[in-house]
Amino acid sequence: MLEYTRETVEAHRRAAAKFPAFISALAAWLSSLAATLLEVGEPNDEALAAAQEAVEVLNPSFLNSPTEHADSMSTSLVQYLDLAESLGVEPDEALIGPIEDALNAIDASSVERTENNAQLR
Numbered sequence: 001m002l003e004y005t006r007e008t009v010e011a012h013r014r015a016a017a018k019f020p021a022f023i024s025a026l027a028a029w030l031s032s033l034a035a036t037l038l039e040v041g042e043p044n045d046e047a048l049a050a051a052q053e054a055v056e057v058l059n060p061s062f063l064n065s066p067t068e069h070a071d072s073m074s075t076s077l078v079q080y081l082d083l084a085e086s087l088g089v090e091p092d093e094a095l096i097g098p099i100e101d102a103l104n105a106i107d108a109s110s111v112e113r114t115e116n117n118a119q120l121r
Helices: 001-020 022-040 045-064 066-087 095-121
Strands: none
Touching: 001 022, 022 045, 022 066, 045 066, 045 095, 066 095
C-alpha cells in the first residue's frame, strides 16, 4: 500500500505540474501518504513532510478561492498541525498564518449568513 501511494503521489505531482486542476488531487494524495506512513509506523519526519507539502501545494488555490477549497485545506491543515505537535516540531507559522486567517474569515461569514437568514424568518 505504501509503495502504491508513493507512486500515485508522483503521478499526481507530474500531472499537477502540467495541469493545475490536479493540485487538489495531489494535496489529497500527499495527505493519504502521510496517513499511510503513520499506519506503518510511528509519526515521522517523512509523514510530516508529506502533510506539510499537502498544505503548501493547496495553499495558492485556497488563498485564491478559499470557500471552494476550505474543506480540503482544513483537513490537510489539521493533519499537518497534529503531526507537527506529535513530533514536537513548530509548524511553519508563515505558511499557516494566512490560511488560518482565511479559514476564520469563512467561519465568520458563515455565522453572519446564518444570523441573517434567521432574521429573515
